[in-house]
Amino acid sequence: MKKFKSIISENPLWLAGVIFITLSFLVFVAGEFIPENEENYFGIFVVNYGLAIIYFIILLVASIKNFKSKFYKNKIEYTLLHLILGLISCFSLNRVLPIFETSTLWLSIQLLLMGVSLIALIFFNQLSEFVKHMIFFTLGISLMVCLYFALYLMPYYPIGLVAFFVLGFSLHLFIPLLLFIYSIIAIKKYVRQNSKLLRSLSMGIGLSLACIIYFSWRWDTLANELNKHYNLSSVGLEDQLPPWVKVSQKIDADWISERIIKSDLVYVTPDFSSSFFRVPNLGSFGEQREHDPLLYTASLFTDAPKIKVNDKIKILESMYGSRHEAEERLWSGHSLSCTNIITDVMIYPEIRAAYTEKIITIKNNGSINRWRNQEEAIFTFNLPEGSVVTSLSLWIGDKEEKALLTSKQKANTAYKTIVGVEARDPSLIQWKEGNMVSVRVFPCTPHEDRKFKIGVTTPLLFDNNSLIYQNIHFDGPPADNARETVHIKLTGDVESLSIPSQFESISENEFTANHIYKEDWNISFRPMPVTEKSFSFNDYVYTIKEPGLKYQPFHPENIYLDLNCAWNMGEFEEVMNIFKGKDIYVYDNGLKKLDASNSEDLFNKLSALRFSLFPVFEINSKNALLITKGSMLTPNVKDLEGSIFSSKLKNYLNNNININLYSLDNGLTPYLKTLKEFRFFNYDHGNLIKLNQLVKDKKYKAVLENDHTILIEPSGLIIEKQSGISDNTGPDHIMRLYAYNSLLKDIGSKYFDNNYVEGPLIERAQEAYVVSPLTSLVVLETQADYDRFDIKKTENSLNNASMKSSGAVPEPEEWMMIILALIVIGYLLVKKRNTIKYV
Numbered sequence: 059m060k061k062f063k064s065i066i067s068e069n070p071l072w073l074a075g076v077i078f079i080t081l082s083f084l085v086f087v088a089g090e091f092i093p094e095n096e097e098n099y100f101g102i103f104v105v106n107y108g109l110a111i112i113y114f115i116i117l118l119v120a121s122i123k124n125f126k127s128k129f130y131k132n133k134i135e136y137t138l139l140h141l142i143l144g145l146i147s148c149f150s151l152n153r154v155l156p157i158f159e160t161s162t163l164w165l166s167i168q169l170l171l172m173g174v175s176l177i178a179l180i181f182f183n184q185l186s187e188f189v190k191h192m193i194f195f196t197l198g199i200s201l202m203v204c205l206y207f208a209l210y211l212m213p214y215y216p217i218g219l220v221a222f223f224v225l226g227f228s229l230h231l232f233i234p235l236l237l238f239i240y241s242i243i244a245i246k247k248y249v250r251q252n253s254k255l256l257r258s259l260s261m262g263i264g265l266s267l268a269c270i271i272y273f274s275w276r277w278d279t280l281a282n283e284l285n286k287h288y289n290l291s292s293v294g295l296e297d298q299l300p301p302w303v304k305v306s307q308k309i310d311a312d313w314i315s316e317r318i319i320k321s322d323l324v325y326v327t328p329d330f331s332s333s334f335f336r337v338p339n340l341g342s343f344g345e346q347r348e349h350d351p352l353l354y355t356a357s358l359f360t361d362a363p364k365i366k367v368n369d370k371i372k373i374l375e376s377m378y379g380s381r382h383e384a385e386e387r388l389w390s391g392h393s394l395s396c397t398n399i400i401t402d403v404m405i406y407p408e409i410r411a412a413y414t415e416k417i418i419t420i421k422n423n424g425s426i427n428r429w430r431n432q433e434e435a436i437f438t439f440n441l442p443e444g445s446v447v448t449s450l451s452l453w454i455g456d457k458e459e460k461a462l463l464t465s466k467q468k469a470n471t472a473y474k475t476i477v478g479v480e481a482r483d484p485s486l487i488q489w490k491e492g493n494m495v496s497v498r499v500f501p502c503t504p505h506e507d508r509k510f511k512i513g514v515t516t517p518l519l520f521d522n523n524s525l526i527y528q529n530i531h532f533d534g535p536p537a538d539n540a541r542e543t544v545h546i547k548l549t550g551d552v553e554s555l556s557i558p559s560q561f562e563s564i565s566e567n568e569f570t571a572n573h574i575y576k577e578d579w580n581i582s583f584r585p586m587p588v589t590e591k592s593f594s595f596n597d598y599v600y601t602i603k604e605p606g607l608k609y610q611p612f613h614p615e616n617i618y619l620d621l622n623c624a625w626n627m628g629e630f631e632e633v634m635n636i637f638k639g640k641d642i643y644v645y646d647n648g649l650k651k652l653d654a655s656n657s658e659d660l661f662n663k664l665s666a667l668r669f670s671l672f673p674v675f676e677i678n679s680k681n682a683l684l685i686t687k688g689s690m691l692t693p694n695v696k697d698l699e700g701s702i703f704s705s706k707l708k709n710y711l712n713n714n715i716n717i718n719l720y721s722l723d724n725g726l727t728p729y730l731k732t733l734k735e736f737r738f739f740n741y742d743h744g745n746l747i748k749l750n751q752l753v754k755d756k757k758y759k760a761v762l763e764n765d766h767t768i769l770i771e772p773s774g775l776i777i778e779k780q781s782g783i784s785d786n787t788g789p790d791h792i793m794r795l796y797a798y799n800s801l802l803k804d805i806g807s808k809y810f811d812n813n814y815v816e817g818p819l820i821e822r823a824q825e826a827y828v829v830s831p832l833t834s835l836v837v838l839e840t841q842a843d844y845d846r847f848d849i850k851k852t853e854n855s856l857n858n859a860s861m862k863s864s865g866a867v868p869e870p871e872e873w874m875m876i877i878l879a880l881i882v883i884g885y886l887l888v889k890k891r892n893t894i895k896y897v
Contacts, residue, residue: 071120072180075113075139079177082109082146089153097425099153106150107227110143134244138176141237145173148230155227157214159326159349165203172200179244191258194245198262201241206351207234274356276314284309284318284363298702299671302369303693306376307667317353318363319373325350327357345383346392376693377668382438382533385496388477389434393424394502396537399575401544404861405527407552407583409591409602410518410773411791412527413859415449420499420508420535432501434477435508437534441493442516443731444772445530446798447829448791449513449858452485452499452837458511460858461485461835463824464849465815469834472847473498476838483839485510489829491694492728497534513859515791515798515828517773521724524554524582525773531577540575552583588775591788596825596854599784600793605762605769605776612718612758614683617642619652620672620730621664624688629722629746630661633685636750649676671729673703674717674738675710683718683758684739685749689725695732695809704810711807716740718758720749734771737763737803741771768799790856797826805831824852827859 089102175196218231287304324345374380398419405412450461473486477500486498519526548567561569588604617637642652669692698704719739742759762769777796823833
């Protein structure tokens, strides 16, 4: 340490350079945490550029003062320190006058390591041998990075020479070239002292070249494989699925594949027809475009996959769950973030359900003076299975405006008209496949924060003799630094309560937490005995019950295996043994019956698929059993529209065949889950032991639903609807859950018809106020807007759910208030009658 201090004290110019670099770097990094706008970025650039100029002047004055003409040349370390300052200034200027898109993560780390390695040359002789070799290994990679940037910027050099008189800004174009040249000069200086360092330098250069060659080879291989599967499906040589599905099934979901598929959508590729100065923007995939030298270089030597943009997006949705990024955007939302989240949860143990409200505050971090500073916030909420959205509010000014429920078409038309043309206040929430909903809020401006509230009715998950409440999480504007306040209340006592440690009790069965937003947490407790709770509305009573286990005789004739990568050979062989002597089929471009000669080959082929889309329309018997496993990502049912597969599925499901489906792990793919929600399956789940016992007992789970009974699968309860009137012993969420699930059941195969609208179904959704495939919640700015789009408030409905309108039995103190109110009213009535008599 003393040696390091003495070096710095003997060379104050080195100390000044290190201090200047540290300050410049901190100022540059601060740009990641301040509102993103041109004024802020230009101010940061001025500081970075100013520090580089000041250090240059200091070096120049020191050189003149010492009358040594070779002072600046001989001290190569001074030059490198100055060029590091120039490099920071270069990337700072890139935010204002962009030439490069945002650097990918590995490139940012490498640039940081390059700066550290060059600074370390000051203390090179005091470092250990191992550290010296590590520095030269890093410098080998850095040389290749500098060479890449120098070559990339070469077309801009003429502009840089012509425009250098404008405060020297254009000279930043030459920084990578100068760094490359002077790094070689410095390396030669130290290699003369220790020739062994050349091996570490060569290893760094060799690793860089190896990565480029490997990435280019993988790019070429994957591009050819993508093109092969895509083209074979396009010409009908494979099955009836769209071409992009076959690609999604057979391509590995690694980081290189993701980059290749995202090329031109997110990652920049060579475009020699573009202008010199391009403005980085959001790609058509809704992500900030990035610059990756490996991908850019590989794309220079190999052809890109010949896949349509829309198909690329569908592949990414299927392989990487990128549905939120693929949402249609009417306005940008890249400057938005979530600053505050309030989560309020009411848990009803007696009905195995919960109601959650989330109030989210959105901030626009852009410039107030920026042109078109209005942005659109889009959220995708991932709901637990069986959940339904039952309320939406948007704050307009300081007033909370509650949403109206209307048909999906009316809500969508109103939102697009107002946002796309008139740019005024609306909010919209829409149902999506796969237990998701999309929320849109517009406009979000730097002038004020926007706030909205979403309410969700959720069945608790009954699993392993526990009831589990799962937090509702979302994708949308970043919430990494948002503060969240969580309030949880249980309406009754529970046993074996398990709650995260950050929660503290504030009263009996009531908890709260205040922390940085966390999306992944849950609460569990032991199920309590189910008592028949009911809710009455509009001359109907909705009663929740525990059905118990019920079975029906079952003699399966044909067995169908939905094979994919989730299966292992042991499970496959065990299933084959359980159903020995029966006809067992798999699907491989057509149904194929398994036997001793083909079973192993077919299993190896089909278990290599990333996911499966079993064509249920090939099942032609009610006495059939479909066995599946895995909950991996798949395309949604609507994604398959226009394909032969979709047409056959639609025609088949019109016959309302109820297929027996057994899951080996209680996991379903989005494709099967959607069909299950529309009641096309008689579903059961369990392990191989349970399956074997069912086969021996010749029984299967009975269908528990009928015209007046709905099964709430996650919680293991049923809800019955009967004519009549009764006291409300349960909350209104009983009716909402019944209405939502019965709607899905009655929609059924009609879901595949884009143009179908059935008034009675919409009226049922409006009565219970539930978001469904047919209905959406929308908030508009004025009553005139509602009138213009014929959106009316539903009479005699439950309206938006709330914590205060649950319909639950009043607490003791609430009973006391009701009794006192009745006494006062009775007293006033008696007093009025006596007064009339007296008069």
